[in-house]
Amino acid sequence: MTLLAKNLTNGERELIAFRIGDQEFCVNVMSVREIRGWAPATPMPHAPQYVLGVINLRGAVLPIIDLSARLGMKPAEPTVRHVIIVTQVKNRVVGLLVEAVSDILTIKDEDIQPTPDMTSEFERTFARGILAIEGRMICLIELEAVFPHIESEAA
Amino acid sequence: MDMNEIKEIFFQECEEQLAELESGLLRLNDGDRDPETVNAVFRAVHSIKGGAGAFGLDDLVSFAHVFETTLDCVRSNKLEPNQDVLKVMLKSADVLADLTNVARDGGSVDQARSAQLIRELEALAKGEAPPAAAPVAATPKVVAAPAAPAPVVSDDGFVPVAFSFDDFGDDDVSADLPAYDVVFKPKSELYTKGNEATLLLRDLSRLGEMSIHCNMDSLPPLDQMDPEAAYFSWKVSIKTDKGEDAVRSVFEFAEWDCDLEVTAQESGDVAEATGDDLPMQPVPFDLSALDDELDAPLGVVEEEEQIAAVQEAVAAAEAASNVVQMAASASRGAASDKGAAAAAAQNNAQQASAAAPTIRVDLDRVDRLINLVGELVINQAMLSQSVIENDSNGVSSINMGLEELQQLTREIQDSVMAIRAQPVKPVFQRMARTVREIADITGKSVRLVTEGENTEVDKTVIDKLAEPLTHMIRNAVDHGLEMPEKRIAAGKNAEGTVKLTAKHRSGRIVIELSDDGAGINREKVRQKAIDNDLIAADANLSDEEIDNLIFHAGFSTADKVSDLSGRGVGMDVVKRSIQALGGRINISSKPGHGSVFTMSLPLTLAVLDGMVVTVAGQTLVVPLTAIVETLQPDAAAIHSFGATQRLISIRNSFCPLVDVGRILNFRATQANPVEGVALLVESEGGGQRALMVDAIQGQRQVVIKSLEANYTHVPGIAAATILGDGRVALILDVDAVVSASRGQSLHTETSLAAAG
Known part of the structure; x- marks a missing residue:
């Protein structure tokens, strides 16, 4: 906690980086609850294509989002090597299916570069910015945009 | 703990007391004359009054006080608790409940109603009460001698005597003051609860002149003494103009922990009574002063003796409580003697039998x-x-x-x-009130009989039961029961009976509401249904089908719309809320003999009895309550109807076949019905459908898990559960699936992917 507080005052933050295909993405570590292996999900009727279904997370029903499909890339074919990043935004907990967790990064706020203008509107809703780390490009994901919308709020 | 929390506890306790009060009154109403019942009722009102006083809830206090006074008359057998009296009391209990609610939640009460009841209660208390109980208000107020002059030793040795000359002047009046003999024998509970005899006696002394005699006869030798027992009793004779009630009120918080006798002396006997051991008129004195100046010399010799007696009494009282404390600590350290142990054990046994201890849990x-x-x-x-x-x-x-x-x-x-x-008792008790109020408004005379109130069911079910039950009770009294004249003409008791029973039956709770009214007027129901376009004019309906018409939305047979019912929202709402609870409701009616509504509800909402089925490789759970029967369809029984619809014939009636896999989008094409199993279900609309599933895995209890918590509502799915293999299975929302099969789309919104 003290470390975190120090980080925050220094304008530093920790991110978890993960891979989907040949691209790298990251989310704030504070919104990650746990990382677990892939388990077969129960498909949901009438769910959008990127919702793989629901799994049992110690008694809670956890929806799983195929982040690859969610970001408009080709749907994942889950294997035992895939992992689920359990994330929480406000009161909702959702699992994100990704290929592998690659890194934990400590960055400063000024390291985050704005999303370039050239990207399409669709990508820009998910991307909060991009990071250049050791020659790699990592996209910082806006979790709230990724979560399936709640009907009552959308209406 | 802040004040609000304490207040909240008070209101919780109020609820319990009110329930106690009402059940006690109802027992009295049924002819129970057990003094303990009367006491319980009295205690309930008294506790509410006490608590309300502490929180400055004046309305509540003043009403409870009047109520209590009247109850006290019943308790002291001055007022016979007949039907009329109890009617007023039950209404008063209702008002008391209202006042409590207002004190908690704000709002306003019907002032006129409570004022009216206060008048009625007072009339009851006064009208029947013997004149002796009335305080002698006319007597001129005697100088408040007891509290005023404390003996003060002045420098010149003059010792003022603790009485005023007014007393002599008014001697006649003083003699006319009503005198009371008070025998006060505390039980050990009194000390356990932190009361002290000294304080009580001191309070008593403020009321008027009194003399005390302490009876120490029962004090055993020290080695046989139970440290926690009470051995002393006090005999007090007091002269006061404040009346017997005031004397009793001194002991009001200790009343159940002591033997208290208060008897009024004939005014002529005062001298005699006191004269036995005290030749003089009792002299006013202040006990508190004595505590401080026990050695204060007193001028009047005759009085010294008496004061000494008082001193002795007070000291004894103090000693009694001290001894208890000291001895208690002593006995903790050393092995107490057998007598004490036995007595203590007896005490414990008494307390244990009193009430099973409970705790409040969030x-x-x-x-x-x-x-x-x-x-x-x-x-x-x-x-x-x-x-x-x-x-x-x-x-x-x-x-x-x-x-x-x-x-x-x-x-x-x-x-x-x-x-x-929890037992269904609280809900049933609320119904008693509903019955009373509706009976009053409709001018009918109704008796509510309840049975099986101790049947236990999950709290959530109880909470949701009150509303449909209220609706049904209203209907039963308003529509079901006839007016008294009509009932007499029909050869029935003028008083209608509504019976509410609860019982467990095969893992469910069955609640039955029956009335002995006119029953359902099928002709009228049928005509109304035709008028409202619910059925065709030439429809051929069985009696049962006609009875069930009253559950249709927009149906009301009451000729005139009354305050209570008849607005067309009624039984359909009842049916829907019962179904939302996973229950079913049935009606059976006999013209002239009344109707019976039977509700069958699950014992809990956290667990559901389900049929585990397979659909397109997925495991689904169908609530068992919805399923009427299961069958293996014959190829011959399947009939195509139009382009996509198929019907299945079951015992010569046709029922639409619904492919669950198709509706939920688990497969692209319709499955072959012959390879699967059909579940005949009954839905909210009353229609039957045959749901096609691939196979039945079995029947089991599942724990219901919310899908909405982390995801959104899914059309066609009621909730989720976790099966034995750790995987999530979805629970089918039968009503939604059935209505989807009627052509209403399950898609409540367009694909989220497109929207995102």
Whole structure:
């Protein structure tokens, strides 16, 4: 906690980086609850294509989002090597299916570069910015945009 | 703990007291004359009054006070609790409940009604009360001698005597003052609860002149003394103009922990009574002063003797409580003697038999426990499954251990569920009030008979039961029962009876509401249904079908719209709320003999009895309550109807076939019905549908898990559950699936992917 507080005052933050295909993405570590292996999900009727279904997370029903499909890339074919990043935004907990967790990064706020203008509107809703780390490009994901919308709020 | 929390506890207790009050009054109404019942009722009102006073809830206090006074007349047998009296009292209990609610939630009460009841209560208390109980208000107020002059030793040695000359002047008046003999014998409970005899006697002394005699006869030798027992009793004779009530009120908080006798002396006997051991007129004195100046010399010799007696009494009272304290600590250290141990054991036994101890627990905590136990059950099932898979040797010690674990977890689950289970009594009691009010408004005379109020059911079910029940009771009284004249003409008792029973039947709770009214007027119902376009004019309906018409939305047979019912929202709302609880409602009616509504409800909402089925490779759970029957369709029984519809003939009636896999989008094409199983279900609309599933896996209890918590509502799915293999299974929303099959789309919105 003290470390975190120090980080925050220094304008530093920790991110978890993960891979989907040949691209790298990251989310704030504070919104990650746990990382677990892939388990077969129960498909949901009438769910959008990127919702793989629901799994049992110690008694809670956890929806799983195929982040690859969610970001408009080709749907994942889950294997035992895939992992689920359990994330929480406000009161909702959702699992994100990704290929592998690659890194934990400590960055400063000024390291985050704005999303370039050239990207399409669709990508820009998910991307909060991009990071250049050791020659790699990592996209910082806006979790709230990724979560399936709640009907009552959308209406 | 701040004031609000304390207040909240007070209101919780109020609810309990009000329930106690009402059930006590109802028992009295049924002819119970047990003094303990009267006492219980009195205690309830008294506790509410006491608590309300502490929080400055003046309305509540003043009403409770009047109520209490009247109840006191009943308690002291001055007022016969007949039907009329109890009617007023039951209404007063209602008003008391209203006042409590207003004090808690704000709002306003019907002032006129409470004022009216206060008048009625006062009339009851006064009208029947013997004149002796009335305080002698006319007597000129005697100088408040007891409290005023304390003996002060002045420098010149003059010792003022603790009485005023006014007393002599008014001697006649003083003699006319009513005098009371008070015999006060505390029980050991009095001391256990922190009361002190000294303080009580001191309070008493403020009322008027009194003399005290302490009776120490029953004090055993020290070695036989029970440190926690009470041995002293006091005989007090007091002269006061404040009346017997005032004398009693001194002891009001200790009343149940002591033997108290207050008898009024004939005014002429005062001298005699006191004269026995005290030749002089009792002299005013202040006990508190004596405490401080026990050695204060007093001028009047004759009085010294008396004061000494008083001193002795006070000292004895103090000693009594001190002895209790000292001896209690002593006995803790050293081995107490046998007599004390026996007495203490007896005390404990008495307390144990008094009431089973209870605690208040936050509902959230219980829910969490229930959730965790649900996990435990699932985990245990998963564990045994994997052990069985990996264990080829058959019986092993692990298997035996697992079996024991299974039994334990089941037992834990049952007991945890039992924590949430509550008797339906509070709801039934609320109904009693509804009946009274409606009976008043409609001018009918109604008796509510309840049975099986101690039947236990999950708290959530109880909470949701009140509304439909109120509706139904209103209907029963308003529509079901006839006016008294009509009833007499029909040869029935003028007083109608509404009976409410609850019982357990095969894992469900069955609540029955019956009235002995006119029953359903089928001609009228039928005509109304035709008028409202609910049925065709030439429809051929069985009696049962006609009876069930009243559950249709927009149906009301009341000729005129009354305040109570008849607005067309009624039985359909009842049916829907019962179904939302996973229950069913049935009606049976006999013209001239009344109607019976039977509701069957699950015992808990956290667990559901379900049929586990397979649809397109997925496991689904269908609530068992919705399923009427299951059948294996014959190819010959399947008939195509139009382009996509298919019907199945069941005993010569046709029923639309619904492919669950298709509706839920689990498969692209319709499955072959002959390869699957059909579940005949009954839905909210009353229509039957045959749901096609691939196979039935079995029937089991499942723990309901919310989907909405982390995801959104899914059309066609009611909730989720976790099966023994640890996977999530979806619970089918039968009503939604059926209405979807009618052509209403399950898609409540366009694909989220497109929207995103």
